Amino acid sequence: MSDEKKILVTLDGSKRAERTVDYLCSFKPFRNRQVTLFNITTPVPEAYYDLTRDSFRKIAVAQVKAWEMGQKKIMTQFLEEARQEMIAAGYAPGNIGFKLSSREKGVARGILNEIRNNEYHCLVIRRRGSANSILGITMGGVAAKLVEKADTIPLIIAGTREIRHYLCIAVDGSPGSMHAVRFTADMMGKTDCRILLCAIMRTTVTDSVPEGQDPFADMSLQAKHMLDDALVQAKEILTRAGIPEDRIETRLVQGAQSRAGALLDVARTAECDTIVMSRRGVSDVENFSLGRIPRKIIYASRKFTIWLIP
Incomplete structure (x- = not known):
């Protein structure tokens, strides 16, 4: 059928x-x-x-x-x-x-x-x-x-990398990144593919940092919690589509100087063949059809296959 x-x-x-x-x-x-x-x-x-x-x-x-x-x-x-x-x-x-x-x-x-x-x-x-x-x-x-x-x-x-059915999905908590996860779930559901859910933040923070003492630390902690929740939600979407839980990995990268560079480093180190992204991130600016990070990834990742999701 x-x-x-x-x-x-x-x-x-x-x-x-x-x-x-x-x-x-x-x-x-x-x-x-x-x-x-x-x-x-x-x-x-x-x-x-x-x-x-x-x-x-x-x-x-x-x-x-x-x-x-x-x-x-x-x-x-x-x-x-x-x-x-x-x-x-x-x-x-x-x-x-x-x-x-x-x-x-x-x-x-x-x-x-x-x-x-x-x-x-x-x-x-x-x-x-x-x-x-x-x-x-x-x-x-x-x-x-x-x-x-x-x-x-x-x-x-x-792209030109050998297809190993190992996809790295950029997750940032935005509606766009969830659309990318759902598209991947639709395409890869009930298969034996591997998925690496990757969230990246510029700052570094741990849950042990006390709240209310440093407003910048509080903002970083809130951002971390948002990304942690987004990774959990993304994993649930994939498992509901039939992808085994043990085939899904989540990773939160902190202290990244460049989010695009960090995403590429993660995908290369894990030996993924495909990077999945939303066209727009958390800013979701309607006047721009393509966000800065997806643009950088596309032009810097000559061998990866790229999935760009609206």
Whole structure:
């Protein structure tokens, strides 16, 4: 029985796109979902079809049309090969389809339109696309736009770390972080995955500190209690979803100079493959679609898979 929640996966036929397919094959919880492999082809400018005044230009137009058809054929073959690879990995044939769309005003805008016009559960992309991307740049132009603009749908940025089904979830007590926990519970429930719930605070405080003597110490203690409660709540959400309690670990990091840096250190040390975050933290500023910490994590964690939850 397939899950009706659909996943949209963007592929451009590049070597990096092949690694996205590898991620889909390795990540077992996706195998009972419906997946649409999606590509936006770039057509030849209409001006080329206006060159019909002499025989030379007619030949040129014919060659351009042949090139365009050839590109669509190549991409169709790539998507079909990706589909077959996923079926071999355990996906049901009826759960995987692919779609080609012609570029009109931009690749990112075309992907956003596809999201708006269909009911997708999440979007899977890579940090960079084709070989045209500049080496050394962490995010390609299309990916950067989608990170900023695709703020109504969970966004999965596929990484290169070996998939061990070990996820690190950033917990800060905000409604957004609880949304991230619930999304993870929905995706990973009733599996044998491992979850590391991580909360981070800049100050250091212990429960033995007497209250009422130092207002700053009191504030830190209150923050610690809030994070402790958030970790307990998050663990309850995951266990109710069917994740065994002994597969869930909670960790509160104190005295962090950088919350983004501390989260990355925890995920690296634990050898997680995925970091799960809310788009916004405790401030929840509506005018900004992406908080500072998620932005830093995305740009600094080139190998991790990132789940960015609205």
